[in-house]
Amino acid sequence: MCCKGRCWWPCWPSWPTSASTGWPIVCRRMSAWSTEAMAWASLPMYPWPQPLTEHYWQWLRQHLQQLGEPRLPASLSWPEDYLAHWREPGMLLSQSCGYPVSTLLQAQVQVLGAFHYQLPGCADWRYSSALLVRKRDAGSTLADFRGRRAVCNERHSQSGYHALRAEVAALAGVQPFFAEVRFSGSHRASAGMLAAGGADIAALDCVSHALLARQQPQLFGQLACIGHTRLQPGLPLITAASTPVATVARLRQAISDSLHAPELQAFFREAAIDGFSPLDLADYAGIASSAEYWRGAGMAEW
DSSP: OOOTTOSSSSOTTTSOBOTTTOSBSSOHHHHHHTTGGGOEEOOOSSOOOHHHHHHHHHHHHHHHHHTTOOOOOSSOOOOSOHHHHHTOTTEEEEEOOHHHHHTTTTTTEEEEEEEEEOSTTOBTTEEOEEEEEEGGGTTOOGGGGTTSEEEESOTTOIIIIIHHHHHHHHHHTTSOSSSEEEEOSSHHHHHHHHHTTSOSEEEEEHHHHHHHHHHOHHHHTTEEEEEEOOOEEOOEEEEETTSOHHHHHHHHHHHHHHTTOGGGHHHHHHHTEEEEEEOOGGGGHHHHHHHHHHIIIIISOO
16 A cells, blocks of 8 residues: 555655555655565574673674675564564575474474574574473473472463473373463563462573573572573474575575674574574474374363
């Protein structure tokens, strides 16, 4: 829809108009939005320091320009509504969770690959979830939490919800395993609820767990890890389904090249990144099939 003269582009009323609407057939502002102005990038999933993350993007941006990529946002976006953000056709680069990528977003995104993290619970491009409890329960196993309360960040989370459900499924039998499953909105909030006594166990993405524990040692000092879930593909770096093949290749090349840039080593140390594997949507298909299997096995509501 045209802005009908409410912008600074001189397209109204001098441009040819539609007989049905009276608006210009082509709006210069809308045309501009469809190219460079619509491209955006974000890295919203992990609690990396924002200045270092922006510095990483600026390096990628310059390197992508050198590789011949013209359509580049000037800076990172910091979204609040992640799912809406990932569905935008102008998405050049972002990081998502494996579950929505393999289900809700599979027709709207392409997978570029995944970082490797040098942290407990990670193995090359795969990761797991840390099973966290209060320190007084540090000697317990997952089986000991039958009839107690779990907290998850959200239902669309592979690490906080689906990974825990898969582990519990082998123990549950025909009855619900937990007395209650609560939702906190974030891994950070799950840890806070656990420490405050509002729940008894939570599954946190092992990368988030390590990074948050660094940032909030007092909170995480009240918690203990009693194990990890099985390995799954790590958080994917993604681009829009409409991104051209040549741009996808440049993005993968730039991300791979960035690992060797001396000026980015402070970012990689802080983020615990030590590698990158090119991947595609097929590598994440197992996440959706696993979730569907446990749902069919009567684990829809635990």
